[in-house]
Amino acid sequence: MATMVSNSLTKKSEPAVNSPTQVIGGHGIDSYSNNSSYQKLAANVVKKKIEDAIMMKLDVASFSSTSNIIRLADFGCGVGSNTITAMHDILEFVKKKYMSQCPASQMPEFQVIFNDQSTNDFNTLFTSLPQDKEYMVAGVPGSFHDQVLPKSSLHLAHCSYSLHWLSKLPKELQDKHSPAWNKGRIHYTSAPQEVLNAYATQFAEDLDNFLNARAQEIVSGGMMVIVGSSIPDGMSYSQVVNGLMYDCMGSILMDMVKTGSINEAELDAFNLPIYACPPGEFTEGVERNGLFTVEVIELMNPAPWLKGPIDIPVFVKHVRAAMEGMFSKHFSREDIDELFNQLVPRLSQISQQMKSCDRDGLQLFAILKRK
Amino acid sequence: MATMVSNSLTKKSEPAVNSPTQVIGGHGIDSYSNNSSYQKLAANVVKKKIEDAIMMKLDVASFSSTSNIIRLADFGCGVGSNTITAMHDILEFVKKKYMSQCPASQMPEFQVIFNDQSTNDFNTLFTSLPQDKEYMVAGVPGSFHDQVLPKSSLHLAHCSYSLHWLSKLPKELQDKHSPAWNKGRIHYTSAPQEVLNAYATQFAEDLDNFLNARAQEIVSGGMMVIVGSSIPDGMSYSQVVNGLMYDCMGSILMDMVKTGSINEAELDAFNLPIYACPPGEFTEGVERNGLFTVEVIELMNPAPWLKGPIDIPVFVKHVRAAMEGMFSKHFSREDIDELFNQLVPRLSQISQQMKSCDRDGLQLFAILKRK
Numbered sequence: 001m002a003t004m005v006s007n008s009l010t011k012k013s014e015p016a017v018n019s020p021t022q023v024i025g026g027h028g029i030d031s032y033s034n035n036s037s038y039q040k041l042a043a044n045v046v047k048k049k050i051e052d053a054i055m056m057k058l059d060v061a062s063f064s065s066t067s068n069i070i071r072l073a074d075f076g077c078g079v080g081s082n083t084i085t086a087m088h089d090i091l092e093f094v095k096k097k098y099m100s101q102c103p104a105s106q107m108p109e110f111q112v113i114f115n116d117q118s119t120n121d122f123n124t125l126f127t128s129l130p131q132d133k134e135y136m137v138a139g140v141p142g143s144f145h146d147q148v149l150p151k152s153s154l155h156l157a158h159c160s161y162s163l164h165w166l167s168k169l170p171k172e173l174q175d176k177h178s179p180a181w182n183k184g185r186i187h188y189t190s191a192p193q194e195v196l197n198a199y200a201t202q203f204a205e206d207l208d209n210f211l212n213a214r215a216q217e218i219v220s221g222g223m224m225v226i227v228g229s230s231i232p233d234g235m236s237y238s239q240v241v242n243g244l245m246y247d248c249m250g251s252i253l254m255d256m257v258k259t260g261s262i263n264e265a266e267l268d269a270f271n272l273p274i275y276a277c278p279p280g281e282f283t284e285g286v287e288r289n290g291l292f293t294v295e296v297i298e299l300m301n302p303a304p305w306l307k308g309p310i311d312i313p314v315f316v317k318h319v320r321a322a323m324e325g326m327f328s329k330h331f332s333r334e335d336i337d338e339l340f341n342q343l344v345p346r347l348s349q350i351s352q353q354m355k356s357c358d359r360d361g362l363q364l365f366a367i368l369k370r371k
Numbered sequence: 372m373a374t375m376v377s378n379s380l381t382k383k384s385e386p387a388v389n390s391p392t393q394v395i396g397g398h399g400i401d402s403y404s405n406n407s408s409y410q411k412l413a414a415n416v417v418k419k420k421i422e423d424a425i426m427m428k429l430d431v432a433s434f435s436s437t438s439n440i441i442r443l444a445d446f447g448c449g450v451g452s453n454t455i456t457a458m459h460d461i462l463e464f465v466k467k468k469y470m471s472q473c474p475a476s477q478m479p480e481f482q483v484i485f486n487d488q489s490t491n492d493f494n495t496l497f498t499s500l501p502q503d504k505e506y507m508v509a510g511v512p513g514s515f516h517d518q519v520l521p522k523s524s525l526h527l528a529h530c531s532y533s534l535h536w537l538s539k540l541p542k543e544l545q546d547k548h549s550p551a552w553n554k555g556r557i558h559y560t561s562a563p564q565e566v567l568n569a570y571a572t573q574f575a576e577d578l579d580n581f582l583n584a585r586a587q588e589i590v591s592g593g594m595m596v597i598v599g600s601s602i603p604d605g606m607s608y609s610q611v612v613n614g615l616m617y618d619c620m621g622s623i624l625m626d627m628v629k630t631g632s633i634n635e636a637e638l639d640a641f642n643l644p645i646y647a648c649p650p651g652e653f654t655e656g657v658e659r660n661g662l663f664t665v666e667v668i669e670l671m672n673p674a675p676w677l678k679g680p681i682d683i684p685v686f687v688k689h690v691r692a693a694m695e696g697m698f699s700k701h702f703s704r705e706d707i708d709e710l711f712n713q714l715v716p717r718l719s720q721i722s723q724q725m726k727s728c729d730r731d732g733l734q735l736f737a738i739l740k741r742k
Contacts, residue, residue, distance in 0.1 A: 109521050111521055113509070118500065119498060127489050129489065137513070138509040139493060139510040139512070142508070150439075150482055151440065152439075
């Protein structure tokens with residue numbers, strides 16, 4: 001599995017602020033049925049932080065003095081309303097800042113660029129755009145680890161829940177002679193340090209490529225907003241709900257090897273290309289790259305009110321919707337049915353442990369500025 | 372039927388140089404089975420004319436002195452290899468011209484922009500792009516009758532077999548009290564002058580909107596290549612194969628009204644939104660608009676070697692592939708089956724007349740330059 005998983009995997013079914021591990025059952029204040037308003041609240045927290053960053057740190061007037069067009073781009077846009085809403089909000093803040101800086105000037109033109117892999121469903125995205133939009137649109141296919149826009153053509157970049165997808169899996173994970181051989185697991189959760197290091201090294205390389213590419217595209221003084229999966233510095237991934245779940249998935253798949261429904265080599269070749277970078281490591285990566293300054297970096301609670309009993313079957317349904325694509329490249333439909341069917345009782349067995357997991361501070365929020 | 376038909380209708384199945392009326396049967400020199408090489412030859416004639424225009428009339432050096440990015444766009448790109456091949460060829464000519472003008476300079480960056488309606492299949496287009504392309508790509512959804520790109524951001528525009536699609540049908544065609552009421556026909560072929568005038572007026576308005584939009588986007592000195600359906604000045608559309616066919620379609624549909632399978636009002640509301648503009652009228656439109664100079668305008672033979680007996684069933688099959696979408700918005704699947712089934716014997720009855728039609732000089736080739 002050397003190809004990059006679509007950036008939009010979790011986005012088609014889930015708003016960015018609600019990772020598939022935070023679905024809560026019942027009908028009370030913490031329930032999934034009330035979740036959409038919570039999601040909105042969570043999104044509003046991010047939105048307010050972006051507004052503050054633009055109002056305080058983005059010199060829109062300087063852009064418009066050299067160009068009559070201001071370009072905003074979403075990297076790893078996926079499909080649906082999240083990217084359209086996010087870019088609409090950001091555009092409103094940029095306009096507000098422009099009006100405060102240049103009250104007597106005519107508004108410049110705006111172009112909103114949507115980037116994702118060429119296999120992304122741009123058709124759905126394009127037909128979902130509002131009819132009365134006050135900006136021009138372009139869809140740009142291609143990996144965001146490469147330059148995809150002309151040099152110095154971009155003023156603000158947004159990247160939400162996309163950087164955690166690794167561009168490829170570290171080779172060592174499948175190398176019997178490497179200490180990072182990840183036999184019997186499908187992720188670095190509960191794995192030896194060498195496995196975690198292999199994932200971290202790949203993430204660092206991807207981040208560096210991403211920053212180099214954006215540095216080509218973004219004008220000096222331009223801003224980058226990054227939101228995504230993270231974990232407090234020093235915390236083990238087995239202490240978070242996603243980690244517990246990946247461990248469960250791995251052990252179910254290994255049982256399926258024992259019963260003969262899955263081939264052992266097939267399972268050995270499978271690892272989840274997902275890495276949640278702690279903020280310290282992220283800052284180090286940006287500083288090592290040297291082309292951006294870190295203006296803001298913090299861990300947020302994606303949804304602090306999401307505390308309460310987890311409705312496991314609902315939870316698994318959502319996990320399946322978000323993750324099935326990753327499994328279907330390696331396993332048969334029947335095997336995947338089996339995996340998710342077994343996941344419900346397995347997670348129920350550890351529901352106390354899941355409940356005790358710290359769900360706070362797993363969302364990275366960062367504002368970078370092009371030097 | 373007030374919506375614009377997808378620009379890509381004829382392009383999905385047919386290269387732009389081969390309209391659906393030029394499919395020739397058998398296996399001889401004029402056969403459809405040998406057609407792909409003929410199409411290639413026809414495309415090569417256009418290609419050579421574009422090369423000449425770029426080499427003689429495009430000042431690439433002046434663009435690169437003000438911008439390190441040169442942008443090319445295809446308006447009404449459709450899907451598939453035609454647009455990719457055409458834009459690749461044009462890019463090669465621009466590079467060649469740049470190297471001849473600035474042999475010691477570094478090549479600028481290039482961006483190729485693909486525009487079509489937001490309902491176009493951009494997914495297929497994006498996944499069809501070559502892996503090793505030496506240009507950046509953007510897909511821009513939206514009607515080309517409006518501005519879709521930032522001001523003065525474009526250096527060369529290409530528009531092939533797209534302008535003949537009217538943005539809407541003239542209202543008079545359905546107005547019983549108008550002399551342009553098109554009762555009993557589905558096109559201006561064999562219609563009173565008032566019907567032709569209504570089509571021509573709509574085309575002129577569309578062309579003006581198109582030129583105004585492009586004039587916003589294209590830098591001074593930038594070039595526009597236009598290829599499309601045309602007809603010699605003064606020739607009647609009933610003298611060309613497409614015209615004969617539209618008449619046949621109209622009369623079949625009217626017979627279906629008589630037998631009760633189609634509602635009369637349904638047929639009255641249907642007209643083909645297609646206008647083949649003669650070169651004189653095209654030049655007038657550009658001059659009236661006033662924002663571009665006409666550098667080259669001529670009628671070409673789309674494929675002079677396409678002379679010989681027409682294999683009617685094959686011909687109808689291709690016509691159906693290209694035109695079905697237009698009919699399916701108005702008529703049931705059964706009615707459309709009936710229409711195309713009847714078209715074979717009807718056209719066979721007039722095959723001599725079709726053969727005698729002048730198939731030369733039905734392709735407009737124009738080079739415009741932004742003042």
